[in-house]
Structures are given as structure tokens and as C-alpha cells.
Amino acid sequence: MLGGVETRSSSPVFVGRADELAVLTGALARAAGGEPQALLIGGEAGVGKTRLTEEFLDEAARRGAVVAVGGCVEIGAEGLPFAPFSTALRSLHRALPGELAAAAAGQEGELARILPELGETPRGPHDEESTARLFELTARMLERLAGERTLVLVLEDLHWADTSTRHLLAYLFRTLAGGRLVLVATYRADDVHRRHPLRPLLAELDRMRTVQRIELPRFNRAEVRRQLAGILAAQPDEAFVDSVFDRSDGNAFFVEELVASRANGCRTGLTESLRDLLLVRVEVLPEAAQRVLRIVAEGGSTVEYPLLRAVAGLTEDELIEALRAAVGANILAATPDGDGYRFRHSLVREAISDDLLPGERARVNRRYAEAMEADDTLARADERVIRLASHWYYANDPAKALPAVLAASVAARRRHAYSEQLRLLERAVDLWDAAPPEVRESLRPADYTDIYPPCGCDPASAPLQRLDLLAEATVAARYGGDRERGLKISKTALRLLEEDEDPLRAAWFWTERSRLVAGVGRSDGWDEIAKARKLVQGLPPSQVHAEVLVRAAGWGMLHDPGPGNITAAERAVEYARMVGAEDIELSARITVGCLLTDSGDPERGLAEMHAVRERATELGLVPIAGRAHINLTSQLESLGRSREAVELAERGVELVQAARMMDTEAWVRGNMAESLYSLGRWEEAAEAAHRALLIGQSAAPRGSAAARLAHLALARGELAEAAARLADAHAQFGTHDNQPQHRIPLSRLAVGVAAGEGRLADVRTEAAAAITRGFPLGQHRYAWPLLLAAASAEADARGLPAADAGRADALALLRGAARNLIAPVPVWAAYAAFFRAEAARAEARDTAADWTEVESALRPLDRPYLLARARHRLAEALLSAGADREAAALLLRQAHATAERLGSRRLREDLALLAQRARLSTAPPPAPAAPPAADTDPADAFGLTSRERDVLRLVAAGNTNRRIAEELFISPKTASVHVSNILAKLGVSGRGEAAALAHRLRLLPGLTPPGEPAPRGV
Structure with a gap:
């Protein structure tokens, strides 16, 4: 309505910023x-960030790009959650x-937390x-779009x-890997003081090589002269240029304000105060226009016309005239959608x-x-609750503000804007x-909190308490990452609970x-946890009691494994039921x-965990199903069942990936990496x-x-990489939580x-420290590799004079630790044999029989790297004894082929x-030299039985042992x-x-080599 009444105070000519615009167009x-x-894009207020982005967006549109702009909203002390992204x-x-509907397909409910137009947001999780x-x-939706x-x-x-917007922006900057997307953010650099919450994000982004930073001076x-010429549509007087340049100090917006003030007749008496400079054009407007400006200033970054009309208390004609004056003075502008x-x-x-x-x-x-x-x-419905809370709060009306602020906190929680x-x-x-x-007593926990009173009272009838708010705030702080x-x-x-005794609340x-x-x-x-256990001791079963017992049992499982934890965990199950x-x-x-x-x-x-996994999946409790996958894959690897672990991990990744549970997926993939390494x-x-x-x-x-990457680097002989990854793992785990x-x-x-x-001295020190700290129940899976590594280091250093001193004590310590370790399944029995052989090699007492035992134990276990190492030592022992050079040569070839395939430079x-x-x-x-005769079966040369040929055919087709068993009954x-x-x-x-050998030598008639079409019926 009023879009055409502005007087020109900005230059139609785009001044300067050619280099910056080139960066953006590039x-x-x-x-x-x-x-x-x-x-x-950073720069002080008024320096021209908006004008630069407008020019860039015009150029992007000319090139056929789809452009979208969102602005952060200042309302009181807090912005609207995700406001710029929502806009x-x-x-x-x-x-x-x-x-956009196609890009969001299947996840509309979750994405509605940022874009409400997509539908209703689910209640949780x-x-x-x-x-x-x-x-x-959000990142995947943008990539698809x-x-x-x-x-x-x-x-x-x-x-x-707001905090959530900053975190989302940082996440997008870190993770966007595909798509034709340009993501630009602007900020006012002079506002970012030392304690400003944006400062840590800027520091983080500075470390990202993928983020370009543009600072506008x-x-x-000369540029001020060009700006003045554009505004005045004529070359300005040099004295006027000097005056404006001195007083604006080159700030583009201040230049505009000085020209506008001059046009309004304010040639003298203009103070150097920024506030006075900005208000001088407001004060010459009619009183009704000034009143409207004061109302719009308190309404946030944008005010809808119907809302402004309701608040202003003017007739529509009076309001239109006031707005016409404010727009004509170039102070207000209509929003792009024309609604406000x-x-x-700003x-x-x-x-x-x-x-x-x-x-x-x-x-x-x-x-x-x-x-x-x-x-x-x-x-707007998605903004109304937050805006109401802010307006009632700044209206200094606690009776209205308290329920409004609580309702706004629920809206923020529904958007996962926990900060x-x-x-x-x-x-x-x-x-x-x-x-x-009477206002406090009318509030109910069920309306405003997810953390209901743990005392067993009905959250629908009991009044809300301050402790309920503190409980909800505690959880919001944890979910939002503000643990301090x-x-x-x-x-x-x-x-507070010291004065008002409530053991269940205190335990919670x-x-x-x-x-x-811990976080x-x-x-x-x-x-x-110990304090919580003491508080619930002797109390009737409750949800809090069960949670305390679960937490205690889980802590014991990770930090102090032992049979006693089973009792606590089983009691937690009983109480929860x-x-x-x-x-x-x-x-x-x-x-x-x-x-x-x-x-x-x-x-x-395993049966118990599988049952939980299936039940949690059935109930849609993906976090619990994800935890079941984490623990199941870990336990399967502990039992030497690495293939099963990988297959289950793949299913687990699919499950938690669909739910976008990033940490859970990281744990499952980490476990998968361990089994794939094995x-x-x-x-x-x-x-x-x-990943x-x-x-x-x-x-x-x-x-x-x-740590997984460090293990890989170490096995490949990349010591510098292994050391760097080890340092990274130490930094991530810290020193506080010695699991x-x-x-x-x-x-x-x-x-x-x-x-x-x-x-070697550091090897001995590290091994001794680990043994002194102990290997609790269930940790044999980690202890055997450590003892083996230490024994191998002693054996490799044999013959070095500096290493001889202390070897006997070091080996005695290692053997003592090994005697206390269990080897309940074949993989750990093989490790135990490997350790004994290496300890004997350290004393020059190892024999071919020792290494034959190790090689035989490892051969059926699908541990190619360990098997190659054992074959290396067996070949060495055979050659040292002057026995069976042909067998030693075969072992060396087999081990070398494995080392080549794995990329283990050191073993090679x-x-x-x-x-x-x-x-x-x-x-x-x-x-x-020539293929066997037509009537000769090439498999005969290897002594394969009929049944073994059937099995080899299924192996070559990629079948697991379980599938082979089903096929052959x-x-x-x-x-x-x-x-x-x-x-x-x-x-x-x-x-x-x-499989490769069977294909290459055509050991099995009718077996199709990779890449060739399969015969009909195969």
C-alpha cells in the first residue's frame, strides 16, 4: 500500500565491495x-552487509538460483527458536x-519443529x-532440495x-557434503563482545577450512563521494564530502542518515552521538508517526499490520497517514510479503x-x-506463544507472565530448542x-513439564512446584549441552530439599x-549414584527407585564389572515391572x-539382549533398541563371532540412522569397525x-x-598416524572416567x-601400569591383546643389550597377569597360545611346535592378520630348526599375500x-603351464573331498557358515x-x-568368475 512513497536516501549505484561480491559469486x-x-559476512552496524547480500541475491536470481532469506529476531532477551531457518x-x-514436500517426505513431523507448515510435531522423544x-x-532435506x-x-x-539457531548453523557448516547450496550468514561484528554467545561459534568456524569469512571495512x-553522488543524483560539493566523510567515518548507513538529515533541514546542531544521529529524523515527524514508530520498535523485527492496528489505538485513516510519513521518511518499509x-x-x-x-x-x-x-x-501461530511470553514479561505483570513463560517453554521443548x-x-x-x-496453585505439572513429580502424586491434580521447574530445567540443560x-x-x-525433605526427589x-x-x-x-541409592534404600518400589538401581548397575557394568552387579540389575528389572x-x-x-x-x-x-532389541523395536523405543544393538555387537565380538556382529551392526545402523540418532549410530559403527578389523x-x-x-x-x-583408527594405523605400520589417533582418543575420553x-x-x-x-622401557611401564590397575571381569577381550603386544615387544627386542636387563621381571609380570585371565572361547584361547609362544620367543625358547599350536588355533577363526603373524613366526621357527623349507616357503607366501591384501607395511x-x-x-x-585334461578335475590336485567341493562352491558364492549349513543340511x-x-x-x-583361487583356477566346473554372466539356472 505504501511501497511507493519512500524518498531516496540510499544510493542506486552499488558502491565498492567488488572484491567481496566476487567472492560470493565465485x-x-x-x-x-x-x-x-x-x-x-561480518562488519559493524551500518557498514553495508545487507546491501551486499541484496546485490548478491539479485545476481543469484539472474543466474537461475532459488533464493531464500531469514533474519534473526530480537525479542526481549531471547530470540525465537530457529527463527531465521523457519523464515x-x-x-x-x-x-x-x-x-520441499518430497525432500521432507517421511520426516514431516520432525521437520515441522522448524517449519510448522509441514504438519503437527510429535510429542517426543x-x-x-x-x-x-x-x-x-534438516541438513539432508537441504541437500535433497x-x-x-x-x-x-x-x-x-x-x-x-538464539542458541539453537547457532548450533544448527554450525552443524550445517560442518556436515553439508553435497548439493548445489550456498549458505550465507551475516552478523554485526561490533556487537560481538568478548562474552557474546556468538563468539565461540565464530572461533569454531574460523578453524573450518570450508567456511569463507568476509569482513566489510x-x-x-572516494567511495563516500560515489555514494553521495548516487544518493543526490549529482556530483557533491567537496566540502560536503569532507564533512560527511569526517562525521560518518565511512559508515555507509551514517552517510545516508546525514544526507537525510540535511534534506530535512537539520543542517546544524547535529551531535556526534549515534543515538541522536539516528533519532533526529524521527523527531521531525508528526506525533502520530512517532507514536507508531515507538510501538513498532517494541514489537520485534517485524510487526503485522492487523496487530499494529490493534495496538496503536488509532483509526485506520490515522494509522495509514502515520505509516505513510514513516515510510516516506525512509524509516519503515513494508515486509516482502506485504503483511506488515x-x-x-535495525x-x-x-x-x-x-x-x-x-x-x-x-x-x-x-x-x-x-x-x-x-x-x-x-x-503467526508458531510465534505467538513466545511473543506473548516476552510481552507479558516486559509488561511487568508476573500473574500473566508466569503461565505465558511456561507455555513458551513447552513450545521451545516441542521444537527441541532446549537452550x-x-x-x-x-x-x-x-x-x-x-x-x-492463586496463579501458582492453578498451574499443573502435566501442562508444563515432562519430568513429573517422582513422589507418586497425580501430575494432573497436584499443583506445580518450584522443584518441578528446576527438574525440567536440569534436564533441558543436559539435553541442550549446558551441563554446567x-x-x-x-x-x-x-x-531446597534440605529444608523440605523428599528422598525420592532428592534421589532423582x-x-x-x-x-x-560425568558429562x-x-x-x-x-x-x-551412591547418595541416590542411600536415599531410596528401604522405600517402596517406585520409578525413581528403579532408575537409581539401573544407573547403579550400569555404572558397575562399565567401571567395576563383577557378579554383584547382576543382582542390582535384576532388582531394577523387578522394580520397573x-x-x-x-x-x-x-x-x-x-x-x-x-x-x-x-x-x-x-x-x-545374548538371548536376553535380543529379546529386548525386538521388544523395543516393536514399541518404537528406538533409543533402547539402539543401545541393545551397541551392546549386542560388542558382546558378539567379545565371543569371537565377528561376522554376526557386523551383520547385526548393519541392521542397527539402518534402524538408528532412520531415527537420526547420531551418537548411537557412531557407537554402532565403531563396534562394526572393530569387528571388520578382526x-x-x-x-x-x-x-x-x-563415519x-x-x-x-x-x-x-x-x-x-x-581408537579404532589408531589400531588400524598401528597394524599397517603407520606409527605417526597411530600416535596421533591415540592422542585424539585420550583427549576425547579425558582422565575423569577410567572405564x-x-x-x-x-x-x-x-x-x-x-x-x-x-x-621398550615405555612398553614395560605402560604394561605394568595396566596390570596394576587390573583387568576386571569381562575385560579379557582387551587384556589378551595388551599382554600379547607387550610380549611381542620383549621378543622383538631380544638380543639388544639394553633390553636384557629387566626382561625376566617384565615377563614374570606378564605371565602372572595371563594366569589370572580367562580364555572362554576359541579366539581368546588362540590369543593365550600366541602370548605363550611370544613369551617363549623373548627367552629364545620358542619351538616350531609352539607356533604350530598357534597357527592351528587361529586358522579356523577368521582372523587373517593374526594368522599371518603366526605363520610368519612358524616359518621362522621351521627355518631356524632347519626343517621343512618347503612348508616355510608356503607359510611365507600365504602370510605375505595377506599382508599385501591388508596393506600392512610392517608385516610385509x-x-x-x-x-x-x-x-x-x-x-x-x-x-x-597348461590347464588340466578335460577329464581331470582340477580340485583333485588339492585333495578336496566331494563334500568340501560343495562347501567351497557355497563359500565362493559368498555364503556364511549358517547359510552353508542350511543349504547342505x-x-x-x-x-x-x-x-x-x-x-x-x-x-x-x-x-x-x-573364492578368488577357486575362480582363478576354475576348481569347480560351472562356477562363474566375477564379472561374467551366470549360466541360465545358476
């Missing part, structure tokens, strides 16, 4: 090639409705991965961004808002709140005492503090299953570990992934790196050196024996080599 060109781009996505939804799930879904077209997304005024004198008005520059809005008297500000905010309460169509929820809850706590008693704040809030709650807060102190690295959380808390029951049953497996009852333990599938293991490192949100799964499952593998890596670098070099000393070749024997154990015999007869180290 990024646009790269994005068009499928390489997503991320840019930050930009809403624009995309209007421009590309079908494409809420956990520490909720926000990461939402972020991942930008798959077929160039998309430019600009987020303005990042200095006002002020104009020089905004200030052309500095003017801030100056007008700051000029309001305290009582005046409260009156304006009250009128906004009353208008929105009277007519809920005056503001904003936390600030609103803290505001509610501040308002609590000021609100009238959560600790302070929980401390306040426990102080102590349990929550256990999670928080910030203060301790392992046991002291807090009594109170009907099936989620707690299922979590406790996973702990029971792990403890049973570690205690020597693996079949029962199976000799090292490239796949590295890929899984790298886990990339997507992990918390330190522990990232630390685990770094054996993390501590022992890191010690094993430290031993390996020290051994590779020839630091060791084998080559031994072959050179023995004058043997590691190259495979030449292929037969034999047991899986029998199938495993057949496979082991075949590998031995063919002289290969794994199933893949057996």
Missing part, C-alpha cells in the same frame, strides 16, 4: 557444480512446494540426541540468533526502543499482549515468588547430577544381558570408523572411533606405538626380510570345520582368498 559458481559453499524455509515452501536428529534431518537446482540461503543478523573517501512493517535499519529501531521511558515500554508491551490474547489470529527452553524456565523460576499464590548450568540448577534444588536430582558430572569431566559419577515402567525395565534387562555374558553365560545373556576387512573398518568420528556428537563415541573398556585398549595402543618406536617388510635371509620368495608360485559347526579344512588344503588365509 562461491555461487562452485555450488552450481555440486560443491556446497558456506560463507560468513527461509517458509519462503522455499512457497516457491517450491512440491520439491526427548533425549540428548533429539537436537542432533533434527539437525541431521539442492540436488537439482542451485539454492542460496541467507541468514541475517546472526548476532541476535568502512568506505574510504519493519524498520529499514539501528534506528534500537535507538527508538532505548529512548522509551520504563513505564512507556511496559504499557506498549501490555497492549501487544492484550491484543494477541484477544485475537489469536494477529500473530531456549532452559532460559524460559529460569525466567519462570525468577517470576515464581512474584506471581500471586544443569549442575548449578540441581544444586539449588538439592539445597542426585541421579541427574551423576550424568552431568563435564568432573568425575565418573559414582559418588552421586512393579511400577509399570517398561522402558526402564528394558534398559535394565540390557545391563543384565551384558553382565550374564561377561560372567560366563553368553547364550542366556575379519581383515580393513578398508571397510576405516570407513566405518571415519563414526564424523557423526559422533559426544566425546566417548568419537574417542572410541579414534576399563576404554582404558585397557588405549594402554594396548600405547604399548604398540612405544614398541614400534623402539621404546618383516616377511620380506625373513625370506631374504632364508633365500626364499614370497611371490606366489607360477600358474600351471548340516550343523553350522560342521560347516565351519569344512571351511577350515578347505582353507588349509588350498593354502589360503581367508574365505575371500579361497
Whole structure:
């Protein structure tokens, strides 16, 4: 309506910024090639960030890109959660409705937390991965949307961004890997003081090589002259240029204001105060226009016209005239959609808002709140609750503000904006005492909290208490990653509970503090759990009681494994069943299953965990099903069942990936990497570990992934890489939480790196420290590799004079630790034999019989790297004894082929050196000069039985032992024996080599080599 009444105060000519615009257009060109781009534009207020982005967006539109802009909104002390993303996505939804719907397909409910137009948001789930799930879904939606077209997304005024927006932006900058997308964010650099919440994000983005940073300087004198010429449509007087340049100091917006002030007749008396400079044009407007400007200034960045009309108290004609004056003075502008008005520059809005008297500000905010309460169509539904809370709060009306702020906290929680929820809850706590008693008593926990009173009262009838708010705020702090704040809030709650005794509530807060102190690295959380256990002791069963028992049993499983933890976990299951808390029951049953497996009852333990996995999946409890996959894959690997672990991990990744549970997926992929390493599938293991490192949100799964990569690097002989990954793992895990499952593998890596670098003294020190700390129940899976690595280091150093001293004591310590370790399954029995042989080699007492035992134990286990190492030592022992050079040569060839396939440089070099000393070749024997006669079966040369040929055919087709057993109607154990015999007869180290050899030599008639079409019927 008023779009054509502005007087010109900005230059129609784009002045300067050619280099900056070139950077932006260059990024646009790269994005068009499928390489997503991320840019930050910073500069002081008024320097020209908006004008630069407008020019860039015009150029992007000319090149056919789809553009969307969203601005951060300043409302009171907090912005609207995800406001710029919501605005930009809403624009995309209007421009590309079908494409956006397709990009969001299947996840509309979750994505509605950011773009409400997609549908209703689900009630939950809420956990520490909720926000990461939402972020991942948003990133994938943008990538899909930008798959077929160039998309430019600009987020303005990042200095006002809420915490959730900042976190989402950082996530996108880190993880966007595909799509024709340009993501630009602008911020006011002079507002980012040392304590500004944007500062840590800027520091993080500075470290990303993928993010380009553009800093806009002020104009020089020549550029100011060009700007003035554009505004005046004539060359300015040089004296006027000097005056404007001196007074504006090259700030483009101040130049515009000085010209506008001159045009309004304010040639003299203009102070150098920024506030006065910005207000001088406002003060010459009619009183009605000034009144409207004061109202718009308190309404946020944009005010809808119907809302403004309801608040202003003017007739429509009076309002239109006032708006016409404000727009004509170039102070207000209509919004792009024509629904409302905004200030052309936020500095003017801030100056007008700051000029309001305290009582005046409260009156304006009250009128906004009353208008929105009277007519809920005056503001967008997704913003109305937050805006109401802000207006009632600044209206200084606790009776109205308390329920409004609580309702806003619920809205923030539904959007997974936990940081904003936390600030609103803290505001509610501040308002609590000021609100009238009848208002407080009318509030119900069920309406405002997810953490209901743990005392067993009905949350629908009991009044809300301050402790309920503190409980909700504690959890919001944990979910939002602000654990330090959560600790302070929980401390306040426990102080209140000292006066008002409530053991269940106190136990709940102590349990929550256990999670928080572990999360910030203060301790392992046991002291807090112990306090909670003492508080619930002797009380009737309750949900809190069950949670405390589960937490205690889980802590014991990870930190102090032993049979006593099973009792606690089983009691937790019993209590959870009594109170009907099936989620707690299922979590406790996973702990029971792990403890049973570690205690020597693996079949029962695995069955329990599988049952939980199936039940949790059936109920849609994906976090519990994900935890079941984590523990099951770990336990299967502990039992030497690596193939089963990989297959289950693949299913687990599919499950948690669909739910976007990033940390859980990182744990499952880390476990998968461990099993793939065992199976000799090292490239796949590295890929899984790298992916886990990339997507992990918390330190522990990232630390685990770094340790997996360190193991790979060490086995390949890449010592510098192994040491770097080990240091990264230590940094991630920290020193506060000494879980054996993390501590022992890191010690094993430290031993390996020290051994590779020839630091035997450090090997001994590290091994001794690990043995002194002990190997609790179930940790034999980590202890055997450590002892083996230390024994191998002693053996490799044999003959070095400096290493002889102390060897006897070191070996005695290692053997003493080995005597106390169990070897319950074949893989650990093989490790035990390997350790004994290496310890004997360290004393020059090893024999071919020792190594034959090791090689025979490893041959059926699908551990190609360990088998190759054992064959190396067996060949060495045979050659040292002067026995069977042909057998030694075969062993060397087999081990060398495995080392080549795995990429183990160190093992390859060791084998080559031994072959050179023995004058043997590691190259495979030449292929037969001619194919066998037509009536001769080539498999006869290897002595394969009829049944073994059937098994080999299925192996070559990629079948597992279980599938082979089903096909041939034999047991899986029998199938495993057949496979082991075949590998031995063919002289290969794994199933893949057996399949390759069968194809190459055409051992089985009718077997189709890879890449050739299969005959009909095969």
C-alpha cells in the first residue's frame, strides 16, 4: 500500500565491495557444480552487509538460483527458536512446494519443529540426541532440495540468533557434503563482545577450512563521494564530502542518515552521538508517526499490520497517514510479503526502543499482549506463544507472565530448542515468588513439564512446584549441552530439599547430577549414584527407585564389572515391572544381558539382549533398541563371532540412522569397525570408523572411533598416524572416567606405538601400569591383546643389550597377569597360545611346535592378520630348526599375500626380510603351464573331498557358515570345520582368498568368475 512513497536516501549505484561480491559469486559458481559453499559476512552496524547480500541475491536470481532469506529476531532477551531457518524455509515452501514436500517426505513431523507448515510435531522423544536428529534431518532435506537446482540461503543478523539457531548453523557448516547450496550468514561484528554467545561459534568456524569469512571495512573517501553522488543524483560539493566523510567515518548507513538529515533541514546542531544521529529524523515527524514508530520498535523485527492496528489505538485513516510519513521518511518499509512493517535499519529501531521511558515500554508491551490474547489470529501461530511470553514479561505483570513463560517453554521443548527452553524456565523460576499464590496453585505439572513429580502424586491434580521447574530445567540443560548450568540448577534444588525433605526427589536430582558430572569431566559419577541409592534404600518400589538401581548397575557394568552387579540389575528389572515402567525395565534387562555374558553365560545373556532389541523395536523405543544393538555387537565380538556382529551392526545402523540418532549410530559403527578389523576387512573398518568420528556428537563415541583408527594405523605400520589417533582418543575420553573398556585398549595402543618406536622401557611401564590397575571381569577381550603386544615387544627386542636387563621381571609380570585371565572361547584361547609362544620367543625358547599350536588355533577363526603373524613366526621357527623349507616357503607366501591384501607395511617388510635371509620368495608360485585334461578335475590336485567341493562352491558364492549349513543340511559347526579344512588344503588365509583361487583356477566346473554372466539356472 505504501511501497511507493519512500524518498531516496540510499544510493542506486552499488558502491565498492567488488572484491567481496566476487567472492560470493565465485562461491555461487562452485555450488552450481555440486560443491556446497558456506560463507560468513561480518562488519559493524551500518557498514553495508545487507546491501551486499541484496546485490548478491539479485545476481543469484539472474543466474537461475532459488533464493531464500531469514533474519534473526530480537525479542526481549531471547530470540525465537530457529527463527531465521523457519523464515527461509517458509519462503522455499512457497516457491517450491512440491520439491520441499518430497525432500521432507517421511520426516514431516520432525521437520515441522522448524517449519510448522509441514504438519503437527510429535510429542517426543526427548533425549540428548533429539537436537542432533533434527539437525541431521534438516541438513539432508537441504541437500535433497539442492540436488537439482542451485539454492542460496541467507541468514541475517546472526548476532541476535538464539542458541539453537547457532548450533544448527554450525552443524550445517560442518556436515553439508553435497548439493548445489550456498549458505550465507551475516552478523554485526561490533556487537560481538568478548562474552557474546556468538563468539565461540565464530572461533569454531574460523578453524573450518570450508567456511569463507568476509569482513566489510568502512568506505574510504572516494567511495563516500560515489555514494553521495548516487544518493543526490549529482556530483557533491567537496566540502560536503569532507564533512560527511569526517562525521560518518565511512559508515555507509551514517552517510545516508546525514544526507537525510540535511534534506530535512537539520543542517546544524547535529551531535556526534549515534543515538541522536539516528533519532533526529524521527523527531521531525508528526506525533502520530512517532507514536507508531515507538510501538513498532517494541514489537520485534517485524510487526503485522492487523496487530499494529490493534495496538496503536488509532483509526485506520490515522494509522495509514502515520505509516505513510514513516515510510516516506525512509524509516519503515513494508515486509516482502506485504503483511506488515519493519524498520529499514535495525539501528534506528534500537535507538527508538532505548529512548522509551520504563513505564512507556511496559504499557506498549501490555497492549501487544492484550491484543494477541484477544485475537489469536494477529500473530503467526508458531510465534505467538513466545511473543506473548516476552510481552507479558516486559509488561511487568508476573500473574500473566508466569503461565505465558511456561507455555513458551513447552513450545521451545516441542521444537527441541532446549537452550531456549532452559532460559524460559529460569525466567519462570525468577517470576515464581512474584506471581500471586492463586496463579501458582492453578498451574499443573502435566501442562508444563515432562519430568513429573517422582513422589507418586497425580501430575494432573497436584499443583506445580518450584522443584518441578528446576527438574525440567536440569534436564533441558543436559539435553541442550549446558551441563554446567544443569549442575548449578540441581544444586539449588538439592539445597531446597534440605529444608523440605523428599528422598525420592532428592534421589532423582542426585541421579541427574551423576550424568552431568560425568558429562563435564568432573568425575565418573559414582559418588552421586551412591547418595541416590542411600536415599531410596528401604522405600517402596517406585520409578525413581528403579532408575537409581539401573544407573547403579550400569555404572558397575562399565567401571567395576563383577557378579554383584547382576543382582542390582535384576532388582531394577523387578522394580520397573512393579511400577509399570517398561522402558526402564528394558534398559535394565540390557545391563543384565551384558553382565550374564561377561560372567560366563553368553547364550542366556545374548538371548536376553535380543529379546529386548525386538521388544523395543516393536514399541518404537528406538533409543533402547539402539543401545541393545551397541551392546549386542560388542558382546558378539567379545565371543569371537565377528561376522554376526557386523551383520547385526548393519541392521542397527539402518534402524538408528532412520531415527537420526547420531551418537548411537557412531557407537554402532565403531563396534562394526572393530569387528571388520578382526575379519581383515580393513578398508571397510576405516570407513566405518571415519563415519563414526564424523557423526559422533559426544566425546566417548568419537574417542572410541579414534581408537579404532589408531589400531588400524598401528597394524599397517603407520606409527605417526597411530600416535596421533591415540592422542585424539585420550583427549576425547579425558582422565575423569577410567572405564576399563576404554582404558585397557588405549594402554594396548600405547604399548604398540612405544614398541614400534623402539621404546621398550615405555612398553614395560605402560604394561605394568595396566596390570596394576587390573583387568576386571569381562575385560579379557582387551587384556589378551595388551599382554600379547607387550610380549611381542620383549621378543622383538631380544638380543639388544639394553633390553636384557629387566626382561625376566617384565615377563614374570606378564605371565602372572595371563594366569589370572580367562580364555572362554576359541579366539581368546588362540590369543593365550600366541602370548605363550611370544613369551617363549623373548627367552629364545620358542619351538616350531609352539607356533604350530598357534597357527592351528587361529586358522579356523577368521582372523587373517593374526594368522599371518603366526605363520610368519612358524616359518621362522621351521627355518631356524632347519626343517621343512618347503612348508616355510608356503607359510611365507600365504602370510605375505595377506599382508599385501591388508596393506600392512610392517608385516610385509618383516616377511620380506625373513625370506631374504632364508633365500626364499614370497611371490606366489607360477600358474600351471597348461590347464588340466578335460577329464581331470582340477580340485583333485588339492585333495578336496566331494563334500568340501560343495562347501567351497557355497563359500565362493559368498555364503556364511549358517547359510552353508542350511543349504547342505548340516550343523553350522560342521560347516565351519569344512571351511577350515578347505582353507588349509588350498593354502589360503581367508574365505575371500579361497573364492578368488577357486575362480582363478576354475576348481569347480560351472562356477562363474566375477564379472561374467551366470549360466541360465545358476
